[in-house]
Amino acid sequence: MGGDPEHSLVSLLAVWLPLVGAAIVGASGLPGLFLARRSAPGAWTAAVLHLLGAAAALGGAAASVVTVGATSLDLPWGLPFGSFRVELDGLSAAFLVPLALVPALGSVYGLRYWSPRAHPDTSRKLRVFYGILAASLILLTVARDGVLFLFAWEGMALSAFFLVTIDDRDDQARSAGWVYFVATHVGTLALFGLLAAVASAGGSFGLDPLPDTAAPLGVGTVIFLLGLIGFGLKAGIMPLHVWLPGAHAVAPSHVSAVLSGVVLKVGIYGLARLTCMLPHPPVFWGGLLLTLGVVSGIVGVLFAVAQHDLKRLLAYHSIENIGIITMGLGLAMLGRSYGRADWMALGLGGAILHVWNHAFFKSLLFMAAGAVIHRVHTREIDRMGGLARSMPITGALFLCGAVAICGLPPLNGFVSELLIYLGLLRTVQPIDGVAAAGAAFAVPALAIIGALAVACFVKVFGAVFLGSPREHHDATPSEAPGSMLAPMLVLAAVCVGIGALPALALPFLDAAARAWSVGAHAEALPLGLLAPLWWVSALAGATWLFAILLALGLRRLVRPPGAARVGTWDCGYAAPSARMQYTASSFAQILVGLFASVLHPRERRPRVGRLFPRGRSYSSHVHDVVLAEWVVPAVAVLARQAARLRIIQAGHIQLYILYVLLIVIALVLSAVPLLDLLRSLVTR
């Protein structure tokens, strides 16, 4: 901390503002509890409070970037273990930005999407848990003590459970919520183990870098693998993603946006913080992360291509993007192991920028999808169509998100993928004889992921927004209301902005890389030296300019102005109907067929035998292979075996208290040095 008072004021702000913000956000839903169920002011107050709190947290993040070093704060804490120690370093600040911004925009979106008028029973409950979720997210990033971290972690996990099951009369929501609840607590269990290992190695629950002597390779590997399970379950890294598609599909759309856009990133933050605590990783950690990233990326996007539920599809894309982020993190870890500062900077910078980007474009996509679902009342892609005419702004915003998520220039997704690509390309070129060309196989993998994402989003955008409506609704769907469009516009503007001026994010990325590489053999290089960000800006500008000029030119050439309007030519077929259009399923059919060995698609084909057949129906579905074919059978076996333990469950409370007493006695006895006692008896 600098000695001058002004400096220390800024660094104090950097740690206090997020705490204050978290408190305001956490309480944002409470005033509404004292108002009537259908009252709008409760909703408004919640949104305003949420925006205020998020602004405070963002202010803290900005303040931490301009200061050198981080201020640590130790507040009174009533528990005998752990402490209330908070600190905002570069790594926390970089994660805090999307974690504060996206939920705030979602709270504005929720005003109309889940309005008190339409959902009088649940809207108050939703706002309370939404606030707690957002506050836990802020607290998580600043917590520097393991016990405090776990408290925030559970706050997040439980409030997310209540948000997923908000519509608890819905069967799907209940079962998805249940799967989520089990998965998240398996993760918490792993984190308990992790914290115990950290405390035994380092002597305290603090989340600080452990000295090599405290965590030799064996202990370090146990810590790393437990973290990988605990945090990987939250992030949704394949094959730990089983809870994710269901939970994200059934939640209200702005909650899905938060769950998919930012809650997953907490898992990534955990992994980044954990790898920061173990400064000298062996090569296989980075290699494992890179491999898991490639698997999540490719398999995630393959499953996305095969989906026909709009929100489930977006959820699988989150798995894909988490894969890309994990690839960046794995590359940074390899850089750490090999002492290559350029891989560290590009890998970590790319991963964190992709955390930002995915938070922005994914929540944009979920909100746009929510706006559509709000109007057509179905999540089935094959029952939509032609919505770009009735909802032009939503359509354009969805297109913006789609181009961004495919990693295409001139939007933000391209920039972060470029950083990761650059880092991976550098693995084939030795500096001082150090190279890891095996990592370069991730380059074509990233290329396949990109191409599959294009296929998927062409399918979604085409089937939902283009062509003609496949079903007739009672009323033509109208454009989404302003309070839903405004947050989406902000997100789209951020996507365009980061795509055009990525250098604006540099201070955050460099600060994060500096904080992360503390204790490593080489400090991460400044990203500005490694990545041609100004060229990216110039070319993004050129792409916009060329495209707009050519489009305007083409419009002028199209004569007569407005051109003759006829039916689609369709090779001369005179009576096409909307049901003859290529559906999303038919669009994906070749790809699903090519990768059937992974996707295990289930089809119900009609048999058409006789002449003049009657109506027949065909259906195809791709379920989650890992959940249905691995996890469910394994859990069934486990449940059968565990049933034997039921003998101890007699239903008498006295018996249970006896168990407790026996265990306490056993614990007390274990503290007595029985062996010594015996030995002394024998020797006497």
Added chain:
Amino acid sequence: MIDTAVQVVLLLVMPPLLLGVITKTKAAIAGRVGAPLLQPYHDIIKLLRKGSVLSRTTTWVFLAGPAVTCAAVLLAGLLVPMGGQPAPIRFAGDLILFAYLLALGRFFTTIAALDTGSSFEGMGAAREVTFACLAEPALFFGLLALARLTEGLSLSAFFGPGVASAWVDAAPSMVLVLAGLFIVLLAENSRIPFDDPNTHLELTMIHEVMVLDHGGPALGTVLYGAAVKLFVLSSLVARLAVPMETGQPLLRWPVFIASVLMVAVVIGLVESTMARLRLLHVPNLLVGACLLTGFGFILLLGSPR
């Protein structure tokens, strides 16, 4: 400066000539006179002057498709080093931008096709994006091999002066990469054996079927954009095949033009001697291309560099 000007002029003017050369070659092999070399220019100019008919189903996306695609491939053309000269725009990682600009073009071509709501165009769009998923890794394995060989991070380094020495150092890899990239060139530009640009059977086409509803200036833009894409990819393949360093500034551009035209002639020969593959077999050929460039890269891993 002059080189940049020459490249921009070539990029804008030369592409349709390649189409003319291909059709002329095919005609010569078949013993016909064939259309004049400059016919594609006349076609495009004629189309730009014509009136338009738009489908009632379409939205702004329908016209944005050809415009964005054309803009993207032109911009990609500025990243490509032509004639062994560094490209007008070059920076570390420009190869990613190059590949993703082509993908941006594909995105907009396919959504413009879906905008019509016609099932034929849906089929074409589905095939285009599916086959690209298999062509992309082939392209990137090839670029990875060149990154290893030339120790650069930009297209200008990959396809610059280092190509000649790469042939000396690692000829087997270069053969594999060249073959793989040529297959990618054919696939990306929807040439035989992937697609037949001359067929008019909607059920079997890829690129042509996507633009069935585009007419007049929109179709002209589509044709021009497709020609630019062919030219851009051909100039990369041409540089790999003919890594000649004349040392004479005056000879550089004629050598480049001749080598690109040679690629067009080879495409014409392929189209004259092969039939279009059945759609079901297209993925096999693309996976083959991946294996070619992939092994080209793997061969390099053993050699200490």
